[in-house]
Amino acid sequence: MGTFIKFLGTAGARIVVSKQIRASGGIWFQHDKLAFFIDPGPGALVKALTSKPKLEPWKLSAILLSHRHIDHANDLNIMVESMTEGNTKKRGMVFLPKDALEEEKVLFSYLTPMLQEIVLLEEGKEYSIGNLRFATPCRHWHPVETYGFKFYLKDNLTVSFITDTLYNPKLQEAYQKSDLLIINMVRTKPDNANAVMHLNADDVEKLVKAIKPKMAVITHFGMQVILNKPWKIAEEISQKTGIQVVAARDGMQLDLESIFKNSVQHTT
Numbered sequence: 001m002g003t004f005i006k007f008l009g010t011a012g013a014r015i016v017v018s019k020q021i022r023a024s025g026g027i028w029f030q031h032d033k034l035a036f037f038i039d040p041g042p043g044a045l046v047k048a049l050t051s052k053p054k055l056e057p058w059k060l061s062a063i064l065l066s067h068r069h070i071d072h073a074n075d076l077n078i079m080v081e082s083m084t085e086g087n088t089k090k091r092g093m094v095f096l097p098k099d100a101l102e103e104e105k106v107l108f109s110y111l112t113p114m115l116q117e118i119v120l121l122e123e124g125k126e127y128s129i130g131n132l133r134f135a136t137p138c139r140h141w142h143p144v145e146t147y148g149f150k151f152y153l154k155d156n157l158t159v160s161f162i163t164d165t166l167y168n169p170k171l172q173e174a175y176q177k178s179d180l181l182i183i184n185m186v187r188t189k190p191d192n193a194n195a196v197m198h199l200n201a202d203d204v205e206k207l208v209k210a211i212k213p214k215m216a217v218i219t220h221f222g223m224q225v226i227l228n229k230p231w232k233i234a235e236e237i238s239q240k241t242g243i244q245v246v247a248a249r250d251g252m253q254l255d256l257e258s259i260f261k262n263s264v265q266h267t268t
Contacts, residue, residue: 003031003153003256005182006055007248008047010230012164012186012198012220017071022221023047023250024071027161027182028055031153034130036062037079038149038161044075045082051251057082062093062129066163067146068100077108084114093117095127097145121147137174140165142197150175157260160213164220166196167203172210179260181213182248184220188228198222201233208241215259219248 008025011017017024025047027038037044037060048055060083065073076094083092087110098120100106112118119127123139136147142164150160160178162171164186175181186198199207208216216237221230230247238245 003157004253005029005159005256006051006253007219007250008044008051009041010219010221010248010250010252011041011071012184012225013222014071015223016221016226017042021223021226025075026072029151031132031151034061034132035059036064036129038064039066039072039163040075040079041071042074045078058085060092062095064149065094065096065100065106066148066161067097067140067142067144068104068106069144069164072163073100073106076106077111080107080111080115084111087111087114090114091116093119093129095119095121097121097147099145103144121145123147138168138170140171141168142166148175150178153256155260157256159256162199162207164198167199167206171207175207175211178211178213179215180254180256181208181211181216183207183216183218185218185225185233186220186222188224188233201225201237204245205237205240208237208243208245213243216243216245217248217254218245 006028009023011022011024016022023043024041025044026040029036048057057079063079081087093116121136126135134149134151137150140146148162152158158178159180160175162183164184183204185204187200189200218234234245234247
């Protein structure tokens, strides 16, 4: 089946999500026979089922939740219900931060008996889904417990997701040796950083320069970014860093094997 990432939404702020200026369905990640979903926000199930070709949530192996905010977690329960075929088959895993179960329970209790496993994410830990390894290299700076993901795929390919966070130099070390770097970029410029706690275009430029991925993708856009045209911001960052940076679009699919077949060198 190959390895691909499909963006079922690129919305990243309250106005953009609530008005559905961009979709907010999250990310489908297919790696050979393993399928998993990252951050099923509002519309995740509908976007999966209306994708072309259609994605099949009942074949998911796992759902990963970076943090409990509504634009990331809203459709968690319906995706779990679909993954367990209407809560009738015991299958699938859910990975999520501890506070998403204890401080604000985003996973309904009636669904948990039909899951094969619920795994609490922690800083600096490594996990597995079948034969796929991934890590949560550092806790992000965000109002709730938040983690990004670093996946170690076959052929020494490393794919990382830097989710919502205030900029922190620790991110540069945590996500080193990433071949593909996917970054949530909500803002264009710094503004009241301690309140917003999201990355902006200047932060992304610093991260791309320091980490040096073979390719970077920006997503999770706020209104500022949309008004300033994400693809133009991506072009500017590409010019400044010398690294290909792409602005994700709703429904965009990245086929990793075709992108990286001649350029994978990293070891894990």
